[in-house]
Amino acid sequence: MSSPFSHGQTRRPAARPALQPGAVGKLPRPLLLLLCAAYILPGFLGRDPWRTDGLSFAVMWQMAQSATSWWHPVLYGHAISGGWLAHWLGAGSIQLLGGWLGPILASRVPFMLALAASMSLTWYAAFHFARVDDAQPVRPAFGPAIAPNDYARAIADGVLLTLLATLGLLGRGHEASTQVVQLAALSAVLLGVSLVPRRRWKAAGWIAAGLLGLALTAAGWFALLLALVLVAVLGKRLLTLQNGSVAIALGTGIIAGLWAESRLGWSLHGTWPGLTTLGNFFRIGLWFTWPAWPLAAWALWRWRESLLAWHLRTAWAVALLALLSALALGNNDKVFLLALPPLAILSGFALPVMRRAGLAAIDWFAVLFYSLLALVVWVMWLAMFVGWPPKPAANIARLAPGFQFSLDPLALIISLAATVAWGAVVLWRTGRHRHPLWKGMVLSASGVTLAWVLVGSLWMPVLNYASTYRLVGRELAHAVSSASALSMQPAKPCLRPVGLDLTSQALIGYWSGLDFSRSKNAVCPYALGTRAPLADSEWRLIWQGGRPGDRGATFYLYQRLAP
Known part of the structure; x- marks a missing residue:
């Protein structure tokens, strides 16, 4: 198909844009950095740990206090599986910065940096994908041509803005938990693949680092599947001697994924989705990935003659892997999060051909x-x-x-x-x-x-x-302290949890300074739960309360009566 903007009789894919130089104006870097900072900081500052990330914080806190193993963390007798890297980062930050920033804010510093790293790595991945010849706009017959770097920067800016605009990144991206590290790791893999044609050693380094990051954050199964998908995406490129380092990086990712899953007992347990699951998949996906999904769909349609081009096939293959994995795991929004960077990259290539x-x-x-x-x-x-x-x-x-x-x-x-x-x-x-x-x-x-x-x-x-559980923890500590002083019991007795989930135990334990029993057979002078622990003749109620925003959950503190 010829075009008045093409030279001679050359042919081009239907979607390849013909642009004027004014279409690639630069977004001022100070404004872009200010926008990213305004996006990152509010979700991490000014709040206590909530239920969404409270368990992760408690594990980091226990590790920083040397109260549990860094390789086999245990919280109140419950083994915490996976997520090693996220817990290591948080615990190390508490040890390094806790005395200056406080343990809560210090534990979040690595995750703020991880979210910022995901944004930066996605921008550079989009930039290098847009630098390939097949992604560049058609040279105009008259007037100056658009510089390849200027066009690539404009695409990358659009990709970053699309990533910031996605609704799913708001909540999940601002938690001090493993999914933020996984997001940064996936973005590193995308950057590594984008560098394969020109900088193979750097590409291998980013791919290996990203796959290892996924394996060390309880996503070894995803690292394994992603490595296999990349083998298919790279295809014959891996057979050349120049790309030997990339092949080694992918092999490292496969080994790391297998090792991580062997440690966790194969955490991937997907099921064949039914009609209800499919309906929920589309319902959740439509808002979670908005506005990236309509732009990505338009990009695939307009670039349909070039779907196997280098700048497109990695993005849609990785996005498809993340979406199918989320569906297989019952619409897990933590896995949905991994679809956002590749969808944002696809969206960037819709912008120059968007009506x-x-x-x-x-x-x-x-x-x-x-x-x-x-x-x-x-x-x-x-x-x-x-x-x-x-x-x-x-x-x-x-x-x-x-x-x-x-x-x-x-x-x-x-x-x-x-x-x-x-x-x-x-x-x-x-x-x-x-x-x-x-x-x-x-x-x-x-x-x-x-x-x-x-x-x-x-x-x-x-x-x-x-x-927050701050008020509950402080009221509970005061009640236990008063009762212990009257009954001549230890200053920090243990609590027996009754129908209390581990997240509640973690947050209440942190704010109260009290320990929950590690064993079901432990004899504790106090019991805390949402129901009466034993016969009334053995226990007496000494306190009850709850979070102001959760009126349906009341905690009851019982003291064991002397025999």
């Missing part, structure tokens, strides 16, 4: 949805501040009884600045000047960041009050 109406629809959705969400956050904050509007104020009082609002000037200033910046971005995007390739993702990425900043600054105090 104006499609980008406008995504922009309008972003403006309406995130502006409305920001308005809701501000209204709820106003209800906490002055008690108006009355209905939201009553809802807050019902969901977080006892919460005392206090004005934080710094949080208010940050929220106002973020809201003003959002308005400026909307005005810029709706202007009539020429926009670069990444223009379509600016509003979505900025809107997600705006909502995250507002929630993390204005709502975080009440959310943390309703979700």
Whole structure:
């Protein structure tokens, strides 16, 4: 198929774009770094460990205190399987920075860096994929040609903005747990594959590091499958002498995956999905990967004549592996998270061939949805501040009884600045000047960041009050201390858990400073649970309470009566 923008009689794939130089304007690096920092920090700062990452923190804390083994961590008699690398990073950070930042914030530093590393590695992977000749735009017949590096930077900027805009990254990406390290490891593998044509030793290093990272974070099965997929993707390239280092890296990943799974007893136990599972898969996937999935689907359609091209086949193969793995594991959103970097890379190649109406629809959705969400956050904050509007104020009082609002000037200033910046971005995007390739993702990425900043600054105090175990732990410690002083028992007696899950034990144990029994046969003077532990004649109730935001779960503390 000929084109007025091609030279002579050469043919090109239908999707290969013909662009003007103005379409590859650079996104200012200070603004991009500021956007990434505003996205990363709110989810990690200003809150206690919650149930989502409380168990991981407790394991890191125990390891940092040398209370359990680093290779075989045990928490209150329960073995913690997998996740070695994440626990090592958190425990090491607590030992190194805990005295300065405190154990909670210190444990999160490696995961903040891991999320930042995933963003950076995905950007560089997209840049190197876009540098190949098949991904470059057609040279115009008249006028200056677009520099390959400028085009690749524009694509990479769009990929990073798409990754920031995905809804699934918000919650799972801001937890001090293994999935954030897995995300960085997968991004490292993608970068390594993108470097194979030009920098083979660096490529081998990144691939090996990424596969080892996956194997050491309880995803050995995924590392094994990913290595096999990459063998198929690279194909004949692995048979050449120049790519021997890459073949060794993939072999290392396969061995590491097999070793990790042998240690865990083969943790991959997938099932054949039924109709309900398939329905939930599409329901979860549509919002979890928005807005990456429609752009990725459009890219596959427009580049359908080049699906086996170097810049496309790795991304869609890895994304397909992650999506099918999530489906086989019952729509596990932790595995869904691994599909985001490859989907974002695919989305980047949709931007130069995207129709104006499609980008406008995504922009309008972003403006309406995130502006409305920001308005809701501000209204709820106003209800906490002055008690108006009355209905939201009553809802807050019902969901977080006892919460005392206090004005934080710094949080208010940050929220106002973020809201003003959002308005400026909307005005810029709706202007009539020429926009670069990444223009379509600016509003979505900025809107997600705006909502995250507002929630993390204005709502975080009440959310943390309703979700933390700090008050429960302190009240429990006071009750045990008072009862022990009256009954002449040890200052730090053990607690017997009754119907209490391990995450609750971990968080209550950290905040109370008390230990739960390691054995079912242990004789403890106290029992804590959600029901009566034994006959009333042997125990007496001395305290009951719970988290303000979880009225359905009440904890009961019993003291054993003297024989």
